Amino acid sequence: MSEAWVTLTTNDSYSVGALTLATSLKRVGTTRQLVCMVTKGVGEGMLNCLKQKFDHVVQVEELDSNDAANLKLLDRHDLGITFTKIRCWTLTQFSKCVFLDADVLALSHCDELFDRDEFSAAPDAGWPDCFNSGVFVFKPSLETYTNIMKFASETGSFDGGDQGLLNSYFSDWPHKDITKHLPFTYNMVASATYSYLPAYTKFGKNVKIVHFIGATKPWLIHFDGKGEPQIGGTEQHTKNHLQLWWQLFSNEVKPMLEKSSAFKVSHESYQFMSSHVAPTFTACPPPPPSPPTDSRADWERGSPDYTGTASFNNILKKIDETLAVKDSN
Known part of the structure; x- marks a missing residue:
């Protein structure tokens, strides 16, 4: 049986992220197949684009935690639908998979993740005794899928999203087997470069996967005429990664969208892309940016x-x- 990278998109906006993610995986020379799970929220034009980038596009039904109270604590009411991610365990045509959120970017070859066992994931920057569910290694299994679904109906999620659910289900992750703790470099959340700049300065060159967590996604970022991203001060250290994302999007994804009905259907969402002037970059993964002047x-x-x-x-x-x-x- 084959192995695959798996992602999920529930609308046209996140599909832009999925397309760029697929582009980044091919750029770094992955030998595994690419799978994108999609729901009814993805339009026909965007669906056609996804089929050009991914080896398999799989239709799945949406799942929603409907947990308004916990989602309010995160100030992210949109995360309830991430329960749909659980559907990845139904992909039993594959022996092992690595799930990647659509808002991550592969910076270098990382097929070695398939040597890891279920359930392997990297610590979350906000609470290291929890893993971040944006990147994880798993083995598709209908039995596991059924058990997680049952657990979800009985226990729910402490944060209203898939991360709280999966951390509760795989509750022995923090202490049982250290080999299932992926290095942070396989799921470096963008905010960590701000909260712990010294470590980023030392280890940033080793980052293999960057994760743009939070509500502001790369496809929503504007650049000025000089190619500088218009982002807040707390995100300046992610500038090089954002620029790389936009380079891949501008060179390979945007032309595809413009040729398809996806661009017309979602013109309001992507109208800024049509006038975007992509900055120039090098083809290699970006080095950590220089530290800012202290004040x-x-x-x-x-x-x-x-x-x-x-x-x-x-x-x-x-x-x-x-x-x-x-x-x-």
Whole structure:
């Protein structure tokens, strides 16, 4: 039996992400098949585009947690439908799969993930004793699918989405088998580059998969005439990854959309793409961006530049200078 990368899209907007994801996997030379699960929310034109990029496009019925209370805590009412992700266990034509959210991007070859066993996933940046369900290794099984569905109906999800459900179902992940803990580099959430810049500066070059979590997705980002992404200050460190996403989209996905009815059907959603001037990039995975200049504001919001003026050696130097001035007085 064969192995496959699997993703899910429930509407035309996320389909843009899925198409770019497929492009990135082919770019890094994967030898596995590409599968996209789709629901009725995906239009016919977009469906045709997906069939050009993926080896298999599989229609599935939507599932929804209908858990407004927990979804409100996340401020993400759209995540209830991510329960549909559970359908991936029904793909029994494959012996092993790696699930990828449609808002991730492969930066380098990572087929070695298929050497991992179920259920392997990377720690979540927000709560490391939980895994992030944007990337995980699994073995399709109707028995597992039935058990997860039963568990969902009886227990539900502590966050209203698939991540809370799967963390509860695979509850021994934090402590039972460390070999099922994927390195963070296989699912680096974009926000981590802001919250722990020193680690990103050191390990960023090893990142294999980047995950654009949150409500602002790459396909919703605007670029100015100089090719600079119009993003908030907390996202500046993801600039190179966003630019790579847009390079792949502009070169291979956008022309396909423009030729198909998908672009016409979703013109309102993608009208900014038609006037987008794609920035120029190198073809290789982007290196970590240079650390920003440290400022008082960085300290006040808890994000000083630990590689620059806030480095340990510089702090010691400042202390020594201060003590020397006091001694001289």
